[in-house]
Amino acid sequence: MSSFSADWLALREPYDLRARNPAVLDAVVAWCKDIFAIKFVDLGCGTGSTFRALAPCLRGPQNWRLFDNDLGLLARAAATAPSATVTVTATPLDLGRDLEAALDGAIDIITTSALLDLVSERWLERLAIEITARSIPLYAAISHDGRIEIVPSDPFDRTIVAAVNLHQRTDKGFGPALGGTSASCAITQLKSFGYSVVHGTSDWVLEPHDCDIQMELFSSWAAAARQTGQVPADTVNWLARRRESVAARQSSIRVGHVDFWAHQTGNL
Numbered sequence: 001m002s003s004f005s006a007d008w009l010a011l012r013e014p015y016d017l018r019a020r021n022p023a024v025l026d027a028v029v030a031w032c033k034d035i036f037a038i039k040f041v042d043l044g045c046g047t048g049s050t051f052r053a054l055a056p057c058l059r060g061p062q063n064w065r066l067f068d069n070d071l072g073l074l075a076r077a078a079a080t081a082p083s084a085t086v087t088v089t090a091t092p093l094d095l096g097r098d099l100e101a102a103l104d105g106a107i108d109i110i111t112t113s114a115l116l117d118l119v120s121e122r123w124l125e126r127l128a129i130e131i132t133a134r135s136i137p138l139y140a141a142i143s144h145d146g147r148i149e150i151v152p153s154d155p156f157d158r159t160i161v162a163a164v165n166l167h168q169r170t171d172k173g174f175g176p177a178l179g180g181t182s183a184s185c186a187i188t189q190l191k192s193f194g195y196s197v198v199h200g201t202s203d204w205v206l207e208p209h210d211c212d213i214q215m216e217l218f219s220s221w222a223a224a225a226r227q228t229g230q231v232p233a234d235t236v237n238w239l240a241r242r243r244e245s246v247a248a249r250q251s252s253i254r255v256g257h258v259d260f261w262a263h264q265t266g267n268l
């Protein structure tokens with residue numbers, strides 16, 4: 001599975017949903033409740049995971065404009081409008097190049113999930129400048145923060161995790177990626193622009209019975225680590241040991257993420 005395939009996004013969605021930080025989500029919902037016919041823009045929507053997580057928490061009409069550069073994912077996203085009062089449009093766009101085009105028109109709130117760790121500091125600045133100029137709030141969920149804990153431990157884990165985090169910082173189409181530092185960079189930047197921020201962890205907690213997602217993660221981490229050229233050849237043996245452990249239902253993983261809600265309070 002590739003990291004943006006529909007199959008991978010479907011596999012991870014229930015874990016993302018369970019992981020979303022409840023205090024951050026409550027703050028988003030509380031802010032939205034007074035706005036009639038609220039207008040969302042979701043950046044890097046995939047198949048619409050953020051829309052599916054948030055739309056049912058809100059009452060009243062909603063308009064969602066979803067953006068991604070993958071036509072197959074967008075087609076799936078557009079097909080999931082849940083009710084007559086919720087409208088969804090899905091638009092293809094390269095957000096690396098044309099972010100500003102996604103922010104055209106009236107917007108009440110910008111959302112994104114599992115995107116910020118792919119972007120560069122420069123891109124984050126562009127986003128922050130655009131939204132600050134118009135006082136638009138941002139709900140950004142499930143940004144990886146670099147923490148990966150695996151039980152039982154393996155002597156090679158530290159090498160693999162370091163290589164995975166190095167790989168996370170390579171260019172994903174937005175310039176050199178911020179990887180595990182993306183949420184803290186965004187929070188610092190938005191606070192310096194006068195935003196109030198509510199944030200909290202949204203870790204995946206994968207238990208021994210969560211075999212499919214663990215198998216996928218270990219395979220993708222081994223591949224990412226190999227691509228960095230920074231790990232010795234026995235990555236293959238590490239992966240074999242990890243797969244055995246998952247198959248024996250003895251493996252647990254915690255993957256660290258951060259959610260945040262940033263909005264202007266008018267106290268600048």
Ligand SMILES: C[S@@+](CC[C@H](N)C(=O)[O-])C[C@H]1O[C@@H](n2cnc3c(N)ncnc32)[C@H](O)[C@@H]1O
Nearest residue numbers: 004044045046049068069070094095096113114
């Ligand atoms: C990890 S997925 C997250 C998808 C979705 N937000 C979710 O939480 O399931 C990252 C998404 O960013 C999209 N993406 C990556 N680079 C992009 C770009 N340059 N322009 C627009 N979308 C992009 C991918 O197609 C993918 O849908």
